[in-house]
Amino acid sequence: MARQKAYNEEVVVEKAMNLFWRNGFETTSMQMLEKEMGINKFSIYASFGSKNGLFLESLKCYMGKINILLNTLENSDLGIAGIKKYFYDFIEFTRETDFGKGCLVTNTANEINDAADEKIKQVIGQFTGQVREAFASILKRDDTKDQVLVDQQADYLIIAMVGLSSATRFFAQPQLDNYIENVFKSI
Amino acid sequence: MARQKAYNEEVVVEKAMNLFWRNGFETTSMQMLEKEMGINKFSIYASFGSKNGLFLESLKCYMGKINILLNTLENSDLGIAGIKKYFYDFIEFTRETDFGKGCLVTNTANEINDAADEKIKQVIGQFTGQVREAFASILKRDDTKDQVLVDQQADYLIIAMVGLSSATRFFAQPQLDNYIENVFKSI
DNA sequence: TATATTTCTAACCGATTGGTTAGTTTTAGG
DNA sequence: CCTAAAACTAACCAATCGGTTAGAAATATA
Numbered sequence A, B: 001m002a003r004q005k006a007y008n009e010e011v012v013v014e015k016a017m018n019l020f021w022r023n024g025f026e027t028t029s030m031q032m033l034e035k036e037m038g039i040n041k042f043s044i045y046a047s048f049g050s051k052n053g054l055f056l057e058s059l060k061c062y063m064g065k066i067n068i069l070l071n072t073l074e075n076s077d078l079g080i081a082g083i084k085k086y087f088y089d090f091i092e093f094t095r096e097t098d099f100g101k102g103c104l105v106t107n108t109a110n111e112i113n114d115a116a117d118e119k120i121k122q123v124i125g126q127f128t129g130q131v132r133e134a135f136a137s138i139l140k141r142d143d144t145k146d147q148v149l150v151d152q153q154a155d156y157l158i159i160a161m162v163g164l165s166s167a168t169r170f171f172a173q174p175q176l177d178n179y180i181e182n183v184f185k186s187i
Numbered sequence C: 001t002a003t004a005t006t007t008c009t010a011a012c013c014g015a016t017t018g019g020t021t022a023g024t025t026t027t028a029g030g
Numbered sequence D: 001c002c003t004a005a006a007a008c009t010a011a012c013c014a015a016t017c018g019g020t021t022a023g024a025a026a027t028a029t030a
Helices: A009-023 A030-037 A041-048 A051-075 A080-096 A104-111 A118-140 A147-170 A173-185 B009-023 B030-037 B041-048 B051-075 B080-096 B104-111 B118-140 B147-170 B173-185
Strands: none
Touching (some): A009 A030, A009 A051, A041 A051, A051 A118, A147 A173, A147 B104, B009 B104, B051 B080, B051 B104, B080 B118, B080 B147
């Protein structure tokens, strides 16, 4: 009954996600988003309400991509070797984006302060918990490990993963390989 | 021959450093700095030239504090146990500042993009190299390790340290303890 | 083809950004 | 005590921030 949208929301969100990923939330201005998404500021606000709303959708888009890696992990029967493979897969995933900027969620957690938007903080917590649970569910398959050990190792691995996320931004592949091999030597 | 400064530059830099540490470079505005440092914008520009100049001095101030920990490490004869102690000392150091914000240099490295000020990028590189060398010099004291192993372990430890820096911001003490114990289990 | 509804363009909003400057206050040396 | 030099206050600057809005353009339905 009226004029139709000249853009697809999923498509433009992915473009926004890439820009946020490359530059961080604060550094990414509406001007830059207009250019990258190829649509006018009006359309961004019509579709996503605010810069925050667009960023939340971008985070969800990112998490969708990570979930593919997590599903691969959970469907594998490699045990701890599968988790190690996830670490390597994650590096490859971040390299695919042609700029090496680690994990968007970790970067966001590093950027925001306590006064940040509650929904964003919530998404960060959910995502971290989700990855930790994926690790724990794999570890739990080995019934020689009791729950205490599973929790300890999952806690260790999620922190090692946060470290890897930063490391992919500043260190070369041989150092990252060396890091991962050492991380998995201790479990 | 003229009016004298009503403030001490070292004192106000430390205040600026704390504000930058708490909020990051971009989020910290000149308004906030004026308030925290207790001096007028004019005086800040007279003493430090620019927001960037003030930030560089703040980074140097931070590194001076870390150097105290590194000196303690290099003067100890605890070997790897001394490096482990440095990890714990670092956590305590970040907790002392009443807001838990990890390592200012790591945070800065996470925040800036490729187009950032060259001097800042240089300082980050120098600092990372300095900490890595401190680790390497301790590892080298054990003459059962060859140079290749020393380099590998130093590379591993510097990445683990970057990870710890982020982790202090989001994880509680038991998880951090668990992380450190696992890190040092493998070397 | 007429109309109702939505999308779009582009100018605009107040607030805030980092940074500057004119003019006043202070103070040490002559 | 006078004066020159530095420190200070506070008003100001253009540019940019996220966000809004009036009016033109497009289009599915009647």
